[in-house]
Amino acid sequence: MAQGRLSFYCSAQEDWCQLMARSFEESSGIRVDMTRKSSGETYAQVKAEESNPRGDIWWGGTGDPHLQAAEEGLTEEYISPMRDQLHPWAIAQAESAGNRTIGIYSGALGFGFNRDLLASNNLPEPACWEDLTKPEFKGHVQMANPNSSGTAYTALATMVQLFGEEAGFDYMKRLHANVNQYTKSGSAPIKAAGQGETTVGIVFLHDAVATAVAGFPVSIVAPCEGTGYEIGSMSIIKGARNMDQAKAFYDWALSAEAQSLALQVNAFQVMSNMAAESSDLAPNMDLIKLIDYDFVKYGSSEERRRLLEKWDNDVSRLPQ
Structure with a gap:
């Protein structure tokens, strides 16, 4: 059994983070200290x-940060021997970043x-983004803050790519008028919707599926x-004190066995x-109208900072 410790930063759901930490401990003998924060918060900490x-090592959360x-x-930079087992989109994510990160799931x-x-x-x-801006939905919509949440930053970058920048920000302003709260965590809005605290939550669809599977309406x-x-x-953090352990986790986390653990905690992403095993309940990406999301541009430091500043100045300060 390998020895040593691993400081594990996790940006997925809490129970999945715990399961990954404990399962890796059991399989490797390496002691794991896990910290769970949203992807925006983890980026800021790193x-x-x-x-x-x-x-x-930093595992999970949206790819942009x-x-x-x-x-x-x-x-x-790290090239895992597990790469030949991965979908092309996961490897493309790695190649676009000089092999300093890699895709582990999609949603x-x-x-x-x-x-x-x-x-x-x-x-x-509601069936469309535009429906959420209608006057009757005032106070009924919840989403996360794109400064702390990778989910919400993806939403902001999506609107800019879907409608164009001017129209995309116009959409965010009209949506803002109907938002009752900007949460810190990306999955919080759908949990609030499940519990009857808001009518609509803007989230990744796999989080909405998990809430429905848990029995909420x-x-x-x-x-x-x-x-x-x-x-x-x-991603492996540069200058990691436990580099060998980090690489061991990285390789293990890309295995079908480790990725199939997701189903134990109702994580319905495409691994x-x-x-890796997948659930029939997981959203079928082939049936969803997806934009050609530009990960390189919207994951860049300059563009991300610019869009967040514009959102802070032009959207978040508006009255509701």
């Missing part, structure tokens, strides 16, 4: 710790709504205009290992 890295970290030299953006709340408020069933919508998607990613 950046803040650049001169004295505390983490060894992983790409930004790669561009800024915060993560380590489409959309929203879910609480059927009971929709009915009690006499609201029409949630319906899932892939918006009619088309939508963006994420490539959840994994990057071609042999």
Whole structure:
């Protein structure tokens, strides 16, 4: 059995993070210290710790902040012997970042709504992004803050690519008028919808499926205009104190066995290992109208910073 420790930064759902940490401990004998934060928060932590890295590996969360970290030299180049088992989109993610990150799962953006709340408020069933900006949905929509949440940044970048920048920001302003809260975590809005605290939550569709599978009255919508998607990613932190352990985790986390653990915690993403088990309940990416999301551009440090500043200045300060 291998020895040593691993400082594991995780940006997926809490129970999945815990399962990955404990399962790797059992298979390797390496002790894992896990910290769970959203992808935007984890990027900020890795950046803040650049001169004295505390983490060894960062697993999960949307790919954009992983790409930004790669561009800024915060993560380590590594080519895993497991790469030949992965879908082409996972390898393309790695190649676009100089092999400083890699795709571990994929998931489409959309929203879910609480059927009971929709009915009690006499609201029409939303099918499109545009529906969420209608006056009758004022106070009924929740999404995360794109500064802290990779999910919400994907939503912002999606609108810019789907409608063009001017029209995309116009959409975000009109949506803002109907938003009741910007959460820190990307999955929080659909949990709130499930519990009846908001009618609509803008999230990745796999999170909406998980809420529905848990028994909440949630319906899932892939918006009619088309939508963006994420490539959840994994990166080794540059200057990691436990580099051998980090590479061992990286290789293990790309295996079909490790990726199939997702089903134990109702994580319904499309996994990057071609042999990983998948659920019939997972959103079928082939049936969703996906945009040609430009991961390189919208994962770049400059573009990400520019869009977030514009959102802060032009959208978030508007009255609601």
